[in-house]
C-alpha cells in the first residue's frame with residue numbers, strides 16, 4: 001500500500017476541464033492515448049522531434065497512424081505507482097525524472113500538478129523533450145511547472161536536495177554505477193519522499209534475451225559513448241544492466257530505503273504480437289484480463305516483463 005505523508009491534498013490538476021474525479025487507470029489511458037494521438041498526428045517530416053517520437057513510439061502506432069489502446073493500457077499500468085504517489089502526496093510536489101529521455105512521463109506528471117525537473121545525460125534527448133513543451137502546454141489549463149537539464153544525474157544530485165518524488169524509468173539499467181544513483185537519490189529525497197524505479201525484469205526470459213541481444217553479450221557491460229554535458233568527460237553508461245526484483249529490492253534496502261511495494265506488469269505482449277491482432281477488441285479484452293490476473297498470481301507475477309518498485313525514505317530512519 002502506498003502511504004502518502006500528511007494529508008491528501010486537493011487535486012489541482014491543470015488538465016483541460018480538470019482531472020476526472022477519482023482518476024483511474026482506464027481514464028488515464030484514454031487521456032494518454034488522446035495526447036499521443038494529437039501529438040503524433042503530425043507527419044514525421046514536420047519536425048526533427050516529431051520524427052524522433054514516431055520512431056520511439058513505433059510499437060504504439062498502427063500502420064494507419066492510430067495509437068493502440070492496449071499498448072497505452074500496458075504503459076499506464078507500468079507508471080500507475082508513480083501516479084498514485086503523485087496524487088497522494090501533499091502539494092507542492094517536487095519531482096525529479098532521472099534519465100527522462102524524451103520526457104513523456106515528466107510532462108504527464110506536470111499535467112497532474114507536479115513541479116518537475118527532467119534530467120538526461122544526452123543533450124539531443126533533452127532537446128526533443130524541450131521541443132514538446134509547446135504541445136503539452138497547449139493541453140494544460142495553467143502554466144506547466146517543468147524544466148529540463150542535460151546533466152549526469154549523479155553529478156546533478158550531488159548538489160540538489162529535497163525532492164518529494166523521483167522517477168526512473170528504464171534508467172537504472174543505464175545509469176552507472178546504479179548503486180551510486182540509489183545513494184544519491186536517497187540523499188536528495190526529503191524524509192517521507194519516494195523513489196519509484198521501473199525497469200525490465202531480469203527474471204523474465206524475454207526481457208533477459210532482449211537485453212542480451214541489445215548489448216551483444218551475456219555479461220553486463222558499460223560503454224563511454226556519451227560525455228558529461230558539464231565537464232565534457234566520458235561517462236560510464238550501463239548497457240541494459242537489468243536486474244530481478246529481489247536484487248533491486250536488496251540494493252534499495254542497502255542504501256536505507258523501505259521497499260513499500262513492487263508492482264509487476266508487461267503481461268500484455270504488446271511488443272510481441274502484431275498490431276492487427278492487438279487492435280481487435282476481443283484481443284484487447286482477453287489480454288487486459290490476463291494482465292490483471294497474471295500481476296496477482298504468485299509465481300506468475302514475478303515473471304512480468306517490467307517491474308515498478310516504490311521505495312520510501314522513512315521519516316524517522
Ligand SMILES: C[S@@+](CC[C@H](N)C(=O)[O-])C[C@H]1O[C@@H](n2cnc3c(N)ncnc32)[C@H](O)[C@@H]1O
Nearest residue numbers: 099100101120121122152153169170171174175
Ligand atoms: C532507455 S532510456 C529511458 C528514457 C525514459 N526514461 C523513458 O523511459 O522513455 C535511458 C535514459 O537514461 C539516460 N541516462 C543514462 N545514464 C545517465 C546519467 N548518468 N545521467 C543522466 N541520464 C542518464 C540516458 O541518456 C537515456 O535517455
